[in-house]
Amino acid sequence: MDKEVEIMLNHLDVQAHGVRYVGIYGIGGSGKTTLAKTLFNQLSVHFDGCSFLAQIRESSKHGLEHLQRRLKRDLLPKDSRAISDTDVGIKVLKESCRDKKVLIVLDDVDKKEQIESLAGSSTWYSSGSRIIITTRDISVLAVEQEQSKDGSGKKSIELLEMKEMNFEQALQLFSRHAFKMDYPPIEFLDLAKGAISVIGRLPLALEVIGSHLCGKHKEAWEDNRSMLVRIPRDNIHETLLISYEALKFRTKEIFLDIACLPTNINLKNAIYMWESCGFRPEIGMNELISKSIIKVMDGNELWMHDHLRDLGREIICMENITDFGKHSRLWDRKEAWNILEGKEATNLNLKRLAILDLSGSDINEQGWSKMEVRTT
Numbered sequence: 001m002d003k004e005v006e007i008m009l010n011h012l013d014v015q016a017h018g019v020r021y022v023g024i025y026g027i028g029g030s031g032k033t034t035l036a037k038t039l040f041n042q043l044s045v046h047f048d049g050c051s052f053l054a055q056i057r058e059s060s061k062h063g064l065e066h067l068q069r070r071l072k073r074d075l076l077p078k079d080s081r082a083i084s085d086t087d088v089g090i091k092v093l094k095e096s097c098r099d100k101k102v103l104i105v106l107d108d109v110d111k112k113e114q115i116e117s118l119a120g121s122s123t124w125y126s127s128g129s130r131i132i133i134t135t136r137d138i139s140v141l142a143v144e145q146e147q148s149k150d151g152s153g154k155k156s157i158e159l160l161e162m163k164e165m166n167f168e169q170a171l172q173l174f175s176r177h178a179f180k181m182d183y184p185p186i187e188f189l190d191l192a193k194g195a196i197s198v199i200g201r202l203p204l205a206l207e208v209i210g211s212h213l214c215g216k217h218k219e220a221w222e223d224n225r226s227m228l229v230r231i232p233r234d235n236i237h238e239t240l241l242i243s244y245e246a247l248k249f250r251t252k253e254i255f256l257d258i259a260c261l262p263t264n265i266n267l268k269n270a271i272y273m274w275e276s277c278g279f280r281p282e283i284g285m286n287e288l289i290s291k292s293i294i295k296v297m298d299g300n301e302l303w304m305h306d307h308l309r310d311l312g313r314e315i316i317c318m319e320n321i322t323d324f325g326k327h328s329r330l331w332d333r334k335e336a337w338n339i340l341e342g343k344e345a346t347n348l349n350l351k352r353l354a355i356l357d358l359s360g361s362d363i364n365e366q367g368w369s370k371m372e373v374r375t376t
């Protein structure tokens, strides 16, 4: 990562005039967000205002206004103007930030309009401002010479591809999780090298499989190798599934619940929810943390990588591929409305924590009465 940090610091050059956009692209789990966070933490002191908007692909599903509000709150904490829709948001941001030298990270962008609505043009921010964008899809960064949505200025985005780790880096990351050391113990060296050759060098996979193998005896390593060898290198979900399958029953249930929660939920709130269902989550949470399946960020935010979240949702979808109503959990607001309002299957099989955000819903009493909440 040191090399990538150095390249990015050169691209960003905080002393230089003008507004700069820098894009980091690469496959999921390759370390784009990790790099952007490192840069953000390192560079924040040089700016008048900073904002890190995480997981935009997921969090913009219900509109961009709330992200614009978050940006305004971070950059202009005293500004009381309301942002009622995206166009108002664009107007407020471009009018109010002109004199501010800002550092903004737009993490995990998947549509050009997200960039346009949050950092649309170099004229919105003062000279010296830096905007870092991460994405899996390089085409969203292809804005060179394009006119911005508000017609006021052009921008170009310098690009960095997040490539796979080299072998030494991969061995070190894997060893940190599998052995809690920077290098494998000598009797495990060949097994560790063999494991990496089948897992590949994607940081997420190294982290999760390394944690899964931690403390296991050599025979278990051999068994895992024979499982991993059958999985195509680019099928990250199949690789992560090995770790899921090995979890205890109750931990699997917690994992599936978390996969359906909104991103970065407050840890205490999640624990209250489980406890109110008569469930004691500590053991399961600790197992998920030790397996690198979830992380607690800044001491109070529950975080799961989107590949793991997608895997969890896929497992739930596979419970019944034709009838959403038979799923143990629902997370899509629209699907949940349809089911609870009786537009879809009526035979519900929902478990706890099934639906978490039904704001705006006008579900009637009948709908709620159909929902049988089990506290396994």
Ligand SMILES: Nc1ncnc2c1ncn2[C@@H]1O[C@H](COP(=O)(O)OP(=O)(O)OP(=O)(O)O)[C@@H](O)[C@H]1O
Pocket: 001, 026, 027, 028, 029, 030, 031, 032, 033, 034, 035, 108, 135, 136, 162, 173, 203, 204, 207, 305, 306, 307
């Ligand atoms: N250089 C690194 N050293 C140690 N761990 C790393 C490194 N890069 C990434 N990781 C770990 O790998 C996991 C995936 O990284 P990250 O979330 O940054 O990937 P990403 O490219 O942003 O993925 P996505 O496109 O899905 O958002 C994280 O848990 C992170 O801690």
Ligand SMILES: [Mg+2]
Pocket: 032, 033, 034, 107, 108, 134
């Ligand atoms: Mg990311």
